[in-house]
Amino acid sequence: MTRQHDGSDYGRLIVQGEDRPGIxxxxxxxxxxxxxxIVSLDQASSDETSGGRFFQRTVFHLPDLSGKLADLNQALEKTLVDELGMEFRLVEAKRKKRLAIFVSKTDHCLLDLLWRHRRGELPVTISMVVSNHPDLGDEVRRFDIPFFHVPVEKDRKAEAEKEQLNLLKGNVDLVVLARYMQILSADFLDEVGVPVxxxxxxxxxxxxxxxxxQRAxxxxxxxxxxTAHYVTEDLDEGPIIEQDxxxxxxxxxxRDLQRKGADVERLVLARAVKWHxxxxxxxxxxxxxxx
Amino acid sequence: MTRQHDGSDYGRLIVQGEDRPGIxxxxxxxxxxxxxxIVSLDQASSDETSGGRFFQRTVFHLPDLSGKLADLNQALEKTLVDELGMEFRLVEAKRKKRLAIFVSKTDHCLLDLLWRHRRGELPVTISMVVSNHPDLGDEVRRFDIPFFHVPVEKDRKAEAEKEQLNLLKGNVDLVVLARYMQILSADFLDEVGVPVxxxxxxxxxxxxxxxxxQRAxxxxxxxxxxTAHYVTEDLDEGPIIEQDxxxxxxxxxxRDLQRKGADVERLVLARAVKWHxxxxxxxxxxxxxxx
Amino acid sequence: MTRQHDGSDYGRLIVQGEDRPGIxxxxxxxxxxxxxxIVSLDQASSDETSGGRFFQRTVFHLPDLSGKLADLNQALEKTLVDELGMEFRLVEAKRKKRLAIFVSKTDHCLLDLLWRHRRGELPVTISMVVSNHPDLGDEVRRFDIPFFHVPVEKDRKAEAEKEQLNLLKGNVDLVVLARYMQILSADFLDEVGVPVxxxxxxxxxxxxxxxxxQRAxxxxxxxxxxTAHYVTEDLDEGPIIEQDxxxxxxxxxxRDLQRKGADVERLVLARAVKWHxxxxxxxxxxxxxxx
Amino acid sequence: MTRQHDGSDYGRLIVQGEDRPGIxxxxxxxxxxxxxxIVSLDQASSDETSGGRFFQRTVFHLPDLSGKLADLNQALEKTLVDELGMEFRLVEAKRKKRLAIFVSKTDHCLLDLLWRHRRGELPVTISMVVSNHPDLGDEVRRFDIPFFHVPVEKDRKAEAEKEQLNLLKGNVDLVVLARYMQILSADFLDEVGVPVxxxxxxxxxxxxxxxxxQRAxxxxxxxxxxTAHYVTEDLDEGPIIEQDxxxxxxxxxxRDLQRKGADVERLVLARAVKWHxxxxxxxxxxxxxxx
Incomplete structure (x- = not known):
C-alpha cells in the first residue's frame, strides 16, 4: 500500500499478544x-471485551541487517517474550516468500497471480504450480514455472497428498489454493507446516x-x-483475510454470476496473497x- | 430511476407468468x-433452466385514465389472462400507496423514511407509525403523522397483533418494518392482506x-x-428486494459495525420502499x- | 448480462430517434x-428537457433469420424510417464483431481481453493486435492472433496511420485502444469507418x-x-460507456495508484467492449x- | 473507527514534519x-519524491491528564520542536470540538449531522447553525440548538460576513458548510481563525x-x-478529506442525480466531520x- 521497503537492510517486526502498557x-x-x-508503524488493540489483544507491525531500516539479525532477535526475545510475554516475528524484507499454487482446471485466479508476479506486483517467488489435472501445464510453463500434475483419485487421496507434501516440504512458505477443487485433509494441513x-x-x-x-x-x-481465508480443518471457517x-x-x-464473481475472486485472492x-x-x- | 410519471393519466401495467411468444x-x-x-417498458425472462418465466413493467399515458380504467382492465383480462394465461396488475400512478411503518426504539430507518417523504423523494402516503414502545411518538407526530403505541407483552402477543390488525385493516397498502424488533406471527401475515x-x-x-x-x-x-426483503413465515428467508x-x-x-451498518440499513430500506x-x-x- | 441469445436465429434490433407515440x-x-x-426488450426515453429521445433494444428469435433478414429489413425501413422517422440497426446475433486491439507497451488491458476471449466471455473475433512497439508480439501470438508492429515515429505519424488503416480496412468492426499511448488524428478517425x-x-x-x-x-x-469511451476528435471528450x-x-x-488503477482499467474496458x-x-x- | 478513548485522561498527540530517524x-x-x-498509534511517511514528510497520531492514557498537560506540553516542545524540528498538537480527548454549521435552504446534510449528534455518533458540541435563509430555523431549534439568520444580500456581503464573524469568534473550533450556497470571501477565511x-x-x-x-x-x-474538503481561497481546490x-x-x-447524490453528500460530510x-x-x- 505504500513504499515497498523490500530492498536489503529493511526489516519487518510483527508483535502480538496480551495488551499491556509499554510495548x-x-x-x-x-x-x-x-x-x-523506524520507517512505518501500524498498531492496533482489540477492545477489552475482545480480550485486550495487542498487534504491531513495524518496518525499519538497519544497515547490515543480515549481519545484525541474530543479535536483534536475541534482544527482542529478551524484551518482548521474557519481560512482556508477547510473541514476535522478525523478517528480512528482501527474503521473498516462496509460493506453491494449487489449481484444478479453472485458470482465472492462477493466471492473475502469474501475471501480477511477472509484472512485479507480487513480492514473491512462485516455486511451483500443482494441479490434479494436466490442463494448465503449458500455460504455467510459459511463465518458466514448474508444473506438477498430481492426480487425486477417489480412493487414493492419501497417496496424492503424500506426493504433494513431498513436493512442498522445505520448498515453500505458503500454499495458495487458486480454485483448487479438492478438500485438503486434516493430516495434510497438520504436516504441510506453512499457511494455506x-x-x-x-x-x-x-x-x-x-x-x-447456483445457490445465490x-x-x-x-x-x-x-472471500480469501486461511484454510483450517473446518471447511470455509478459517480466518478471513479479504472479501469483496x-x-x-x-x-x-x-453463468453470469460465475463470470462476474470470477473477477472478484481474482482481485480478492491477489490482494490477500500480496498482503500475506x-x-x-x-x-x-x-x-x-x-x- | 427515471421520469416520475406519477401525475394523473399515467398508468403502470405489471405482467408476469409463463414465458410464451407474443406477450x-x-x-x-x-x-x-x-x-x-407507452412511455417506458422493462421486460425480462428467466432462462429455461429457471422455468421460463416472463415479466414486464409498462408505464403508459392515457388521457382520462380513471374513466377508462374499467374498460382497459376488462380488455387486458381477456387478452392476458384468458388467452395467454398470464397474471397482471393495472395501477394508476397517481394513487399513492399508503404505508404503515412499524418501529421499536431505534430511529434511524424511521427518520430516514420520514425525511425522504417530506422532501418528496418517496411517492407514498405515510398513514401511521406503530410501535411497541412509546419512545418515538413525539418525533413522529412532529411530521404530522399518527403514532400508535401497541405494547407487545410476552404473553399477550396475539392480542397485540389483533390490535395492530385493527389499525391496519383497510387503511394501508404496505407495512414497513423499520427495525421492528418483534417477530410477526404466521397468523398476522395471513390476515394483514398487504405486503410486509x-x-x-x-x-x-x-x-x-x-x-x-456481534457475529460479524x-x-x-x-x-x-x-437486506430489505418481503416478510414470509420463514424468518429472514423472504424474497430479497435490495442489499448493500x-x-x-x-x-x-x-458498536462501529452497528453505526456503519445503520447507514447501509437506511439506504437499502429507502430504496426498497421506493421501488416497491x-x-x-x-x-x-x-x-x-x-x- | 442475461441469456446470451447469440446462437443462430437470434436477432437484435436497435431503434432510436425522436420520441413519439406508437413506436x-x-x-x-x-x-x-x-x-x-420477442425474447427481451429494453426501452428508455430521455425526458422532455433532454429533447425527448427514444431508445429501444429488442432481442428476438426468428427461425431462418438469415433467409428472412432482407424482408424484415425492408419492412422495418418502411415502418420505422418512412412512417416514424426513426433510425434502426438490425443485427444477427451470430455475427461476431471483429476487433483490432491497439496497444503500446503496457499489457494489462490487452491480456485481460485476450484471456476473456479465450474463456468465452467476449462474443467477438479478435482479428489483430496493432502496436507501435514490438514488445508484446510474442505474448499476442501465443493466443494465435496476428500481431502487427507499426512504429509511429514523430515525423511520420501520417504514414503510420495510413499503414494502420490499410490493415484495418474491411477487416474489423471495432478498434479498441487498450492503453495505446498515441493520439489518433482526426483524419484517421474520419477514415477508419468503425467505432473506436x-x-x-x-x-x-x-x-x-x-x-x-500523478495528478490524482x-x-x-x-x-x-x-473511463471507457468512444473516441472523437476532442481528446477525452467522447461519449462515456462505463466508469468505475x-x-x-x-x-x-x-505507483500504487497506477497498480490499483490498472485493475479498474481492465475491468472497465472489458465491460465496455462486451456491451458494445x-x-x-x-x-x-x-x-x-x-x- | 475503533475504541473511542474520548473519556477523561485520554490524550491525542499529532506530530508532523520532515521525516528523520528517531521520531x-x-x-x-x-x-x-x-x-x-500508548493506546493506539498510526504513523505514515510520504516517500522521498514527495519530500519525505512524517505524520503520527498517538492516542494515550495518562491519569490526571489535565493536571499534567502543561508539563507534557513543555517536554514535547523541547524534544519534538527544539531537537527534531517537528510540529505537534496535544489534545485532551474529552474536550469536544465546538461546531458552527452553515446552511442555506437544503436540509439533508444539516439534518444528518444534527441527528448523528443526538444519536451520540459525533463527538462534538454543535454551538450554532447559521443560515442566509430563515427556512430551517424551526427544524434546528427542535434539537435545542441556536439558529441565527444572517441574510446575505448582494451588495452587503461584507456586512453579513462581519455579523457571522461576530457570532463565531471565540465560540467555535470548526465551521461546517452543509450545502451553504454562498462563497466565503478571502477576508472571512483569514479572520475566522478555525478550519472550514x-x-x-x-x-x-x-x-x-x-x-x-446538470453537467454530470x-x-x-x-x-x-x-467531496468533503477544507475551504481555502481557491474555490473547490482545498485539501480533500473524503470522497465517495x-x-x-x-x-x-x-433530479435523480441530485437525489442519489444527496445520499452520498450527507455520508461523506458526516465522515469528514467525525474524522476531523x-x-x-x-x-x-x-x-x-x-x-
Missing part, C-alpha cells in the same frame, strides 16, 4: 539501541460449501462476492488484523 | 387500441437471526451489509425482479 | 408479422489529459478510476444509453 | 517518562464550480459523487493524511 515504547527502544530507524490460503467463491459465511453461485441465484441475492462483492440482478444467469507476503496479516484466533 | 406484442396492441402511449417489507441488519443469507453485528465481528468479515454492504476492518468494534411503491418489484417465488 | 407497438407488430418472437473505444486512466472528466495518476496523487483524491473507481489513501504512492459487441450501447450525442 | 522512539520515550500508556469544511456535490476535481449534477448529466458520467460515489445511468434525470473532530485528519500542503 510500543519497548519496541522503539530496542530497535533504536540496535541502530534501526484459499479463495472461496462466495461472500462467507453466506453460501458455505459447494455451488455458491436461487436465493435471489443482489450482490455476489468472494459485485452487484448482480435478476437479469444475470448462474508483505507480513501485513496477523491471525488472531479465527479473525485477522490486516495492516 | 409484448399483445400488450402493445391492447394498450394502443385504447389510446394509450423488513430491513435485516446483515447481508443475508449470512448471519440469519439475531445479533448479526466474531467471524471477522471485512464487509457488513443490510460497507467495508469494515479489525479496527471497528461491534413505484411497482418496480415483482415477486417470483422466493426471488424478485426489480425493474 | 413500441409498431416494432412489436412488424416483428410479429414476420414470425419473430478507448480506456482512459482516470474518472473523466477529472484529470483529462496526460499523467492522471498531487490533488489528494480518495478514489481513482477509469477504487479507494486509495495517503499511504498509496503514485452485444449491441447494448447506443450513442446519443455526447452520451450513451447502455442497456 | 517514533522519541515520542514513545517522552510519553513513557510522563507515565502515559465544505461538502461539494461532485467528485472533485470533476465538475468544479456550479451545477455539477450532460457529460453522461456513470457515477456521481461528493454512487452509480447512475441514462435512466436517471438530473477525532483529530484523524492532518493537512499536508494541498492534501490530507487521514488516520
Amino acid at each position: 510500543v515504547a519497548s519496541v522503539s527502544r530496542v530497535l533504536g539501541e540496535h541502530g534501526a530507524n 490460503i484459499n479463495i472461496h467463491h462466495s461472500f462467507l459465511p453466506a453460501f458455505i460449501g459447494a455451488g455458491p453461485y 441465484k436461487e436465493r435471489g441475492v443482489k450482490l455476489v462476492g468472494a 462483492v459485485i452487484r448482480v440482478s435478476h437479469r444475470d444467469s448462474v 507476503c508483505e507480513d501485513r496479516v496477523i491471525r488472531d484466533g479465527n479473525t485477522t488484523v490486516v495492516f | 409484448v406484442a399483445s400488450v402493445s396492441r391492447v394498450l394502443g387500441e385504447h389510446g394509450a402511449n 417489507i423488513n430491513i435485516h441488519h446483515s447481508f443475508l443469507p449470512a448471519f440469519i437471526g439475531a445479533g448479526p453485528y 465481528k466474531e467471524r471477522g468479515v471485512k464487509l457488513v451489509g443490510a 454492504v460497507i467495508r469494515v476492518s479489525h479496527r471497528d468494534s461491534v 411503491c413505484e411497482d418496480r418489484v415483482i415477486r417470483d417465488g422466493n426471488t424478485t425482479v426489480v425493474f | 413500441v407497438a409498431s416494432v412489436s407488430r412488424v416483428l410479429g408479422e414476420h414470425g419473430a418472437n 473505444i478507448n480506456i482512459h486512466h482516470s474518472f473523466l472528466p477529472a484529470f483529462i489529459g496526460a499523467g492522471p495518476y 496523487k498531487e490533488r489528494g483524491v480518495k478514489l481513482v478510476g477509469a 473507481v477504487i479507494r486509495v489513501s495517503h499511504r498509496d504512492s503514485v 459487441c452485444e449491441d447494448r450501447v447506443i450513442r446519443d450525442g455526447n452520451t450513451t444509453v447502455v442497456f | 517514533v522512539a522519541s515520542v514513545s520515550r517522552v510519553l513513557g517518562e510522563h507515565g502515559a500508556n 469544511i465544505n461538502i461539494h456535490h461532485s467528485f472533485l476535481p470533476a465538475f468544479i464550480g456550479a451545477g455539477p449534477y 448529466k450532460e457529460r453522461g458520467v456513470k457515477l456521481v459523487g461528493a 460515489v454512487i452509480r447512475v445511468s441514462h435512466r436517471d434525470s438530473v 473532530c477525532e483529530d484523524r485528519v492532518i493537512r499536508d500542503g494541498n492534501t490530507t493524511v487521514v488516520f
Whole structure:
C-alpha cells in the first residue's frame, strides 16, 4: 500500500499478544539501541471485551541487517517474550516468500497471480504450480514455472497428498489454493507446516460449501462476492483475510454470476496473497488484523 | 430511476407468468387500441433452466385514465389472462400507496423514511407509525403523522397483533418494518392482506437471526451489509428486494459495525420502499425482479 | 448480462430517434408479422428537457433469420424510417464483431481481453493486435492472433496511420485502444469507418489529459478510476460507456495508484467492449444509453 | 473507527514534519517518562519524491491528564520542536470540538449531522447553525440548538460576513458548510481563525464550480459523487478529506442525480466531520493524511 521497503537492510517486526502498557515504547527502544530507524508503524488493540489483544507491525531500516539479525532477535526475545510475554516475528524484507499454487482446471485466479508476479506486483517467488489435472501445464510453463500434475483419485487421496507434501516440504512458505477443487485433509494441513490460503467463491459465511453461485441465484441475492481465508480443518471457517462483492440482478444467469464473481475472486485472492507476503496479516484466533 | 410519471393519466401495467411468444406484442396492441402511449417498458425472462418465466413493467399515458380504467382492465383480462394465461396488475400512478411503518426504539430507518417523504423523494402516503414502545411518538407526530403505541407483552402477543390488525385493516397498502424488533406471527401475515417489507441488519443469507453485528465481528468479515426483503413465515428467508454492504476492518468494534451498518440499513430500506411503491418489484417465488 | 441469445436465429434490433407515440407497438407488430418472437426488450426515453429521445433494444428469435433478414429489413425501413422517422440497426446475433486491439507497451488491458476471449466471455473475433512497439508480439501470438508492429515515429505519424488503416480496412468492426499511448488524428478517425473505444486512466472528466495518476496523487483524491469511451476528435471528450473507481489513501504512492488503477482499467474496458459487441450501447450525442 | 478513548485522561498527540530517524522512539520515550500508556498509534511517511514528510497520531492514557498537560506540553516542545524540528498538537480527548454549521435552504446534510449528534455518533458540541435563509430555523431549534439568520444580500456581503464573524469568534473550533450556497470571501477565511469544511456535490476535481449534477448529466458520467474538503481561497481546490460515489445511468434525470447524490453528500460530510473532530485528519500542503 505504500513504499515497498523490500530492498536489503529493511526489516519487518510483527508483535502480538496480551495488551499491556509499554510495548510500543519497548519496541522503539530496542530497535533504536540496535541502530534501526523506524520507517512505518501500524498498531492496533482489540477492545477489552475482545480480550485486550495487542498487534504491531513495524518496518525499519538497519544497515547490515543480515549481519545484525541474530543479535536483534536475541534482544527482542529478551524484551518482548521474557519481560512482556508477547510473541514476535522478525523478517528480512528482501527474503521473498516462496509460493506453491494449487489449481484444478479453472485458470482465472492462477493466471492473475502469474501475471501480477511477472509484472512485479507480487513480492514473491512462485516455486511451483500443482494441479490434479494436466490442463494448465503449458500455460504455467510459459511463465518458466514448474508444473506438477498430481492426480487425486477417489480412493487414493492419501497417496496424492503424500506426493504433494513431498513436493512442498522445505520448498515453500505458503500454499495458495487458486480454485483448487479438492478438500485438503486434516493430516495434510497438520504436516504441510506453512499457511494455506484459499479463495472461496462466495461472500462467507453466506453460501458455505459447494455451488455458491447456483445457490445465490436461487436465493435471489443482489450482490455476489468472494472471500480469501486461511484454510483450517473446518471447511470455509478459517480466518478471513479479504472479501469483496459485485452487484448482480435478476437479469444475470448462474453463468453470469460465475463470470462476474470470477473477477472478484481474482482481485480478492491477489490482494490477500500480496498482503500475506508483505507480513501485513496477523491471525488472531479465527479473525485477522490486516495492516 | 427515471421520469416520475406519477401525475394523473399515467398508468403502470405489471405482467408476469409463463414465458410464451407474443406477450409484448399483445400488450402493445391492447394498450394502443385504447389510446394509450407507452412511455417506458422493462421486460425480462428467466432462462429455461429457471422455468421460463416472463415479466414486464409498462408505464403508459392515457388521457382520462380513471374513466377508462374499467374498460382497459376488462380488455387486458381477456387478452392476458384468458388467452395467454398470464397474471397482471393495472395501477394508476397517481394513487399513492399508503404505508404503515412499524418501529421499536431505534430511529434511524424511521427518520430516514420520514425525511425522504417530506422532501418528496418517496411517492407514498405515510398513514401511521406503530410501535411497541412509546419512545418515538413525539418525533413522529412532529411530521404530522399518527403514532400508535401497541405494547407487545410476552404473553399477550396475539392480542397485540389483533390490535395492530385493527389499525391496519383497510387503511394501508404496505407495512414497513423499520427495525421492528418483534417477530410477526404466521397468523398476522395471513390476515394483514398487504405486503410486509423488513430491513435485516446483515447481508443475508449470512448471519440469519439475531445479533448479526456481534457475529460479524466474531467471524471477522471485512464487509457488513443490510437486506430489505418481503416478510414470509420463514424468518429472514423472504424474497430479497435490495442489499448493500460497507467495508469494515479489525479496527471497528461491534458498536462501529452497528453505526456503519445503520447507514447501509437506511439506504437499502429507502430504496426498497421506493421501488416497491413505484411497482418496480415483482415477486417470483422466493426471488424478485426489480425493474 | 442475461441469456446470451447469440446462437443462430437470434436477432437484435436497435431503434432510436425522436420520441413519439406508437413506436413500441409498431416494432412489436412488424416483428410479429414476420414470425419473430420477442425474447427481451429494453426501452428508455430521455425526458422532455433532454429533447425527448427514444431508445429501444429488442432481442428476438426468428427461425431462418438469415433467409428472412432482407424482408424484415425492408419492412422495418418502411415502418420505422418512412412512417416514424426513426433510425434502426438490425443485427444477427451470430455475427461476431471483429476487433483490432491497439496497444503500446503496457499489457494489462490487452491480456485481460485476450484471456476473456479465450474463456468465452467476449462474443467477438479478435482479428489483430496493432502496436507501435514490438514488445508484446510474442505474448499476442501465443493466443494465435496476428500481431502487427507499426512504429509511429514523430515525423511520420501520417504514414503510420495510413499503414494502420490499410490493415484495418474491411477487416474489423471495432478498434479498441487498450492503453495505446498515441493520439489518433482526426483524419484517421474520419477514415477508419468503425467505432473506436478507448480506456482512459482516470474518472473523466477529472484529470483529462496526460499523467492522471500523478495528478490524482498531487490533488489528494480518495478514489481513482477509469473511463471507457468512444473516441472523437476532442481528446477525452467522447461519449462515456462505463466508469468505475477504487479507494486509495495517503499511504498509496503514485505507483500504487497506477497498480490499483490498472485493475479498474481492465475491468472497465472489458465491460465496455462486451456491451458494445452485444449491441447494448447506443450513442446519443455526447452520451450513451447502455442497456 | 475503533475504541473511542474520548473519556477523561485520554490524550491525542499529532506530530508532523520532515521525516528523520528517531521520531517514533522519541515520542514513545517522552510519553513513557510522563507515565502515559500508548493506546493506539498510526504513523505514515510520504516517500522521498514527495519530500519525505512524517505524520503520527498517538492516542494515550495518562491519569490526571489535565493536571499534567502543561508539563507534557513543555517536554514535547523541547524534544519534538527544539531537537527534531517537528510540529505537534496535544489534545485532551474529552474536550469536544465546538461546531458552527452553515446552511442555506437544503436540509439533508444539516439534518444528518444534527441527528448523528443526538444519536451520540459525533463527538462534538454543535454551538450554532447559521443560515442566509430563515427556512430551517424551526427544524434546528427542535434539537435545542441556536439558529441565527444572517441574510446575505448582494451588495452587503461584507456586512453579513462581519455579523457571522461576530457570532463565531471565540465560540467555535470548526465551521461546517452543509450545502451553504454562498462563497466565503478571502477576508472571512483569514479572520475566522478555525478550519472550514465544505461538502461539494461532485467528485472533485470533476465538475468544479456550479451545477455539477446538470453537467454530470450532460457529460453522461456513470457515477456521481461528493467531496468533503477544507475551504481555502481557491474555490473547490482545498485539501480533500473524503470522497465517495454512487452509480447512475441514462435512466436517471438530473433530479435523480441530485437525489442519489444527496445520499452520498450527507455520508461523506458526516465522515469528514467525525474524522476531523477525532483529530484523524492532518493537512499536508494541498492534501490530507487521514488516520
